[in-house]
Each structure stands twice: as C-alpha cells, then as structure tokens.
Amino acid sequence: MKSWLAKEQTLFSQHITAGNLPHAILISGVKGSGKEDLANWLIQVIQCKNVIQGAILQPCRQCKHCNLLLKKNYPDHSTIIPEKNLLGVDSVRKVSTFFEKTAQIGHIKTVLIPEADKMTVAAANALLKTLEEPTNNSIIVLLSDEHDTLLPTIISRCRLFEIRPPSGELLAQHINVNNKNHSAFINLSHLPELSSDELANEYLLFEQTFLNFLTHKEGVTAVIKMVANSPHGLRWLEKVVTNAMRGLCGWESSIQVENKSTLLNNNILWHIYNQIVATISQSKELSQANNQFMIEKLIIDIDNSLSNVNIGSKH
Ligand SMILES: [Zn+2]
Missing domain, CATH: 3.40.50.300 (P-loop containing nucleotide triphosphate hydrolases)
Structure with a gap:
C-alpha cells in the first residue's frame, strides 16, 4: 500500500x-x-x-x-x-x-x-x-x-x-526514485512510469523517438503510431516538450537539447506545447476513433510548425 x-x-x-x-x-x-x-x-x-x-x-x-x-x-x-x-x-x-x-x-x-x-x-x-x-x-x-x-x-x-499524493522531492522519497531523469521536477502525472520499470523504459524510448523528430524532423509516421498506441502518448508528448524547454533555458532537466545542432528554440517549443495541450483537452471529449484522427492531426501540425521554423531561419 x-x-x-x-x-x-x-x-x-x-x-x-x-x-x-x-x-x-x-x-x-x-x-x-x-x-x-x-x-x-x-x-x-x-x-x-x-x-x-x-x-x-x-x-x-x-x-x-x-x-x-x-x-x-x-x-x-x-x-x-x-x-x-x-x-x-x-x-x-x-x-x-x-x-x-x-x-x-x-x-x-x-x-x-x-x-x-x-x-x-x-x-x-x-x-x-x-x-x-x-x-x-x-x-x-x-x-x-x-x-x-x-x-x-x-x-x-x-x-x-x-487522493493527493505528495509531489516533488517528497514524492521521489516516497517511491525511492534515485534516477537522474526524475527527482527535481517529478510530479503526480509522472507516477505511472515512476512506479513501473517497464513503463519507464517505454517512456525513454518514446522520448528519444520524439526528440529525434523534433530535432531532425525524422520519423513522423513512427511518432504518430507511438502516440496513438500508448495510453500515455499525449501526456508524454507534453512531458518531453516541457523538459526540452527547461533544458533550453538551462534549468535542471532530463533533456538537454544541443542548441547549435538544431533550429529548435523555446518559441517554437512553446507553440508546440500549446498545440499538445489543446489536443489533450479536446481528447477528453472524443471517442477512440476520433482520438486517433486527432493525434494524426496534431503530429502533422507539429511537423508543419517545425517546417515553418526551418524555412523562416533560412536566408
Ligand atoms: Zn477476514
């Protein structure tokens, strides 16, 4: 218990x-x-x-x-x-x-x-x-x-x-997390992957795949499939983007995006973050089939946002 x-x-x-x-x-x-x-x-x-x-x-x-x-x-x-x-x-x-x-x-x-x-x-x-x-x-x-x-x-x-479990460091102590990926910004929505090693590994793979997409615009189909197939997909998108923004700001984060190797910046991440959050709130009112469609639309929208950044930055 x-x-x-x-x-x-x-x-x-x-x-x-x-x-x-x-x-x-x-x-x-x-x-x-x-x-x-x-x-x-x-x-x-x-x-x-x-x-x-x-x-x-x-x-x-x-x-x-x-x-x-x-x-x-x-x-x-x-x-x-x-x-x-x-x-x-x-x-x-x-x-x-x-x-x-x-x-x-x-x-x-x-x-x-x-x-x-x-x-x-x-x-x-x-x-x-x-x-x-x-x-x-x-x-x-x-x-x-x-x-x-x-x-x-x-x-x-x-x-x-x-039920209101503790959050932050206190939560980390409660579930014995001594993992550099967590601790500092641990919060309640991370509980599923913190209490299961299997889910924790699944999350890490998710994070890599999505980051690769964000930084290199690769694997759009794989990302759609991955988000649609996981009950945590939308929440994990939000988590990766939040951690990437923290990393770019130089705060403690599990994700450190190399500024030079990518055109990603906090403006574009903030835009993507808002796209994800809007989708999460819509998803609560939709059936399974419509959710699948909405996830496809979200990833394609993110893909477009990334394209606009690339075009905008070229001289
Ligand atoms: Zn009894």
Whole structure:
C-alpha cells in the first residue's frame, strides 16, 4: 500500500468503526495514485469477518470471506469492468440487479466500478437511480482518474475522496526514485512510469523517438503510431516538450537539447506545447476513433510548425 494512502485509510477506518460509512463512495486520483489499492483494501475490510483493529483496520486474510475475496470468488461482491473501453447501460444495470438480491454469505454487498470515467451518459443516468435509492447494507465504490469528467449529478450523490499524493522531492522519497531523469521536477502525472520499470523504459524510448523528430524532423509516421498506441502518448508528448524547454533555458532537466545542432528554440517549443495541450483537452471529449484522427492531426501540425521554423531561419 502506498504510504500516502494512510490518511484515507484512517478516515475510512473511522467511518467503518462508527458504522457511518457512506453508501456511495467516489475515490478520485491520478493514475498511479493507488486508488485501486485503497478500494480493494476498503472492500476487504468491509467484508472480512475478523477485522484486525487499529487506527487503520486490516482484513484478517484468513477467514472464509477474505479467502473468497482474494480468489475473486466472493458472491457478495461484484466488480464492473468496461467492455470495449466503455461502461454501457447493461453493465450498470447489473449493479441494481446485484443489489436487489440479499447477501449470500456476508451481511453487506459491495460493488466496485474501477473505471467510472468510462460510463456513457445513459449508463451514468441508469446508475443515478441506484445511487439515489440505496438498498440496505450495500456499498458502491467508484474510481475515477479525473472526477471532473463524471456527470455532476453522479458526483453530488457520492462522498468524494480525493487522493493527493505528495509531489516533488517528497514524492521521489516516497517511491525511492534515485534516477537522474526524475527527482527535481517529478510530479503526480509522472507516477505511472515512476512506479513501473517497464513503463519507464517505454517512456525513454518514446522520448528519444520524439526528440529525434523534433530535432531532425525524422520519423513522423513512427511518432504518430507511438502516440496513438500508448495510453500515455499525449501526456508524454507534453512531458518531453516541457523538459526540452527547461533544458533550453538551462534549468535542471532530463533533456538537454544541443542548441547549435538544431533550429529548435523555446518559441517554437512553446507553440508546440500549446498545440499538445489543446489536443489533450479536446481528447477528453472524443471517442477512440476520433482520438486517433486527432493525434494524426496534431503530429502533422507539429511537423508543419517545425517546417515553418526551418524555412523562416533560412536566408
Ligand atoms: Zn477476514
């Protein structure tokens, strides 16, 4: 369990002990913040028959309930996973059907929706009813990377718990990062690649490929493919450009762009940065197919921006 979750664990433990845990819980936090760990712990504690007492309650991991839950075979808990990247009405109706039946072996029923952001509007409206008319002894836990993207009516019917991991040096200490590529400017959005070596390597390759494109205008197709194929693609574009701008300004950065060998300067990077940020904000409202198109457009726009710089600099 990530150390910064202790605050939320303590709060949930107090609610459980006092018997006033909210019926609908929304846990919001960036990728890598540990909201899944927190939700799994919470559900285990709710369902365990022999909870270990303390400021932070712990499941015993030995009783029948704990065992079945760990084997994902506990009849009074259900996890609702998106199909084809979307949570539709049918998935959400399973929640109300599940809650209508009485608990089989425990006294309480729990539902976890790990990617609540993926709910369609129709699904969210279907869920509203369940949230408004809770059945007895039922707890629903929704998780969201960015709860702002959920319908306000959903948010208002849930108790919101926002996970805020530390940032900067403090975050580096928490996850034991002693990597020159990070530490100084480490922030929350970097959590996924900081907590996984595999993703960290993927990022480094991404950075090289994109920098090569920025400095030599090479590999436009490879860049499009790379951005479209990674769930982190757009965010990583932003990260590379930000680090390159820091490097050009002479600040501490993982990226040092050789000023002489390239026509890149901070004006053009700033322009590209704004193109990326505008695309990121649009992407939140688009379907998968449109996202692919938008990524292609962005990279071609960046390519054009780089061409204009080259032409503009020639005498
Ligand atoms: Zn137990």
